[in-house]
Amino acid sequence: QVQLVESGGGLVQPGGSLSLSCVASGNFVSIFLMGWYRQAPGQQREMVAVASSTQYTNYADSAKGRFTISRDYAKKTVYLQMNSLRPEDTAVYYCYAQVGGYNYWGQGTQVTVSS
Numbered sequence: 028q029v030q031l032v033e034s035g036g037g038l039v040q041p042g043g044s045l046s047l048s049c050v051a052s053g054n055f056v057s058i059f060l061m062g063w064y065r066q067a068p069g070q071q072r073e074m075v076a077v078a079s080s081t082q083y084t085n086y087a088d089s090a091k092g093r094f095t096i097s098r099d100y101a102k103k104t105v106y107l108q109m110n111s112l113r114p115e116d117t118a119v120y121y122c123y124a125q126v127g128g129y130n131y132w133g134q135g136t137q138v139t140v141s142s
Contacts, residue, residue: 029053029131031122036136039112043140047107049122049133060125061098061105065118065138072121076107089115112140 035047062077076096078084095108117140122133
């Protein structure tokens with residue numbers, strides 16, 4: 028089992044920045060893939076950014092140039108630095124991890140971009 032705990036969400040004005048963190052714990056040796064998804068009201072959950080243990084990263088088109096994903100393997104943590112935030116970035120952001128072929132999710136953290 029893998030437990031994921033997110034932090035760092037909140038309310039920010041358009042053009043502002045937020046940083047999300049997600050710490051993994053549990054019975055595992057390593058995490059192949061960690062990343063972030065988001066779900067806005069009435070919308071499907073979508074990938075924002077993921078990073079593999081092989082240094083592969085992938086971003087949604089909407090995140091490219093504005094968001095940066097990074098991992099601290101010693102701390103078993105994944106970060107998402109979000110800059111130039113827009114109202115359409117408003118959503119619940121979920122941490123994601125793939126371990127041993129299984130998918131795990133955090134409980135989600137709300138990000139609201141509004142003036």
